[in-house]
Amino acid sequence: MNYDGHPVPDHLLINVEHRDDPVSAVTEDDARRRSRAYPKLLWGAPLFGTAEEVDGRWRIMSLLADWPQAARDGLGSHFRRLRSETPDSPENAAERKGYAAAFQLLDWEVVNDLTVNDRRYRIIRAQPLIRMGADGPEPPRPTDPDVAVDRQSGQAQSQMEGFVIDPTANSGLSDALLRMEMVSAFYKAGAVPDDVRGDSQQAVDTHPNVVLLPVGFTVAECDGGSWRPRSLSTYPTPQAARDAAAFRFSDIIPDEDASLDEIREAYARALEQYEAPRGDEFELNGVRCRVTRVECFVRVGPDGPEGPRPSDWDPEPPPERHFQQLREQGLMVDPD
Template sequence: MTYHDERLPDHLLVRIEQRDDPVSELSEDDARERSIAYPTLMWGMPVFGFVEQVDGRWRILRLAADEPQHARDGLASHFRKLHSELPETDEHATERAGYETAYELLDWEPLDELTVNGRRYRIIRAQPFIRMGPDGPEPPRPTDPDPYPPGQAERDSSPMAGFVIDPTVGTGLTDGLVRMEMISGYLQTDAVGEDVRADSRLAVTSHPNVVLLPVEYTIGAYVAGSWRPRTAATYPTPQAARDAGSFSMGPFAPDENAPFEEVMAAYERARAAHRPPCTDDFEVQGVSCRVTRVETFVRVGPDGPEGPRPSDRDSYPPPARQVHDLREQGLMPDPD
């Protein structure tokens, strides 16, 4: 259901706008055509990151972790950086102490939300998905930005950093329909456990809206009659994916027992010989590859974006706790 009543709370709004500028019209045409050519939506593994609340809205600081604890470790590093950037003066003593307390706490406790120096921070969960069609995964669209030539796309920065999660921002018709589909969507496959399905169903009511995040790109590989990810990494632009995803040590790879210096020399020779493609379909060592468009959404509830779920894989404790447990088990010596 699409709501237009301004009395509704923000977390229930899906505001669809008619945009008349040429770029928006072309983007909307691309989206409609691709929804027909690539009609099947396939969900990937969730990704995690951390956000801060600024003026009532949640802003992404980083979103690239495969487990909640990796995101917590990233947030602790963020606080360490903020702490190190402040001068060691009486004027900043309280603020420095706040950041120090926060990262020391995260070293020991798996916290998903905390307030530091008057600002709220949260570990969030996002859901990537791709579109599939008869010929495989959806490649980049003609209107997707791709500003740099082959070999120079490392200048691109992640579009996720600084993105504001705002469900009230207007969207085009096709993206609005995607949001509507995701709002009521939950995992129904037997390929996951009942605890995962139960958490997915619960999220539909606890966080009843979704926000689409900036598009990123990865590389798919056609192996043994099916498409699979060539890498778990995502990239900010199609050319950045081509540059990174097409690289291979190939004939330069040394023996597996070669010394480190020989491995690095082979790597440098491979980098020098690497010529990134400028097309979306290419081969790497005889394997057909395709730049693949990755869309991502985050669920939103009355208090903001969804955090990790109980069923999400979270395979190790915070670093200080992990070291403590290993020492308790006699698997790591005590410091001198």
């Protein structure tokens, strides 16, 4: 394939693979049916995480933060851990120094892209979306794996961690169509503030392709005929989402004026009575709930995945700068 007389750059490719195996055929049929039943795509608030470049591709380390600084703090913690795990010896002195310089920089400065010990790291931005139909948000598909929570770890294994952002990877037809639809998508006038819309539109030019990330699941609740997320968190399987939603702490406490002993007693009773729902539709405290499928994509450009945008909500400064501000305001004791 050529692009202006030259081979198409990797970051612009969408490779569509025709798959004849029965599982792929059923998966594609599920996707077609759901695209008709749930035709409206609604974007959620962006997620932020960390990625590292390995062999020319970017690999997700984590994708859990609601704002960029939380992801930067996580990256700083990662470098602290690497330094602590690197033996303190003369031959490792330069490596340990590189990790220390990295987390000290992140403690003070807003940095979204840095190289540490010859490896690149980046704060990345991802866009979740859900499909809506006449009856509400899209539930899990029959072909979505639905395993129970790992009882030893207390959580289902994340599919995001270690995922390689590769725009050249083969896509099924339905995923390729969604990618092509999202390539030119940006916020419409009036839907968001002008600066948010402007950044969204600019991202189409600077990061002109998208890569779909592993699907996640959450629980939505219907209140007065309108659906809203019961939790802002997403989980790797439908059952993990059911488990989390069925045991929300705010549903357990007797009332807002309850004493600590009353809260403890209520929590103990809830643990004894706890039984997570198994279906995709259920009621919690009389409220209709539905396990909801959450798709997610990241924009990519010539230099890899998109980072935070200037208009993204980022309420906190780096930690040491924040501490300094608090000390100047007399709200924190000076360590000296």
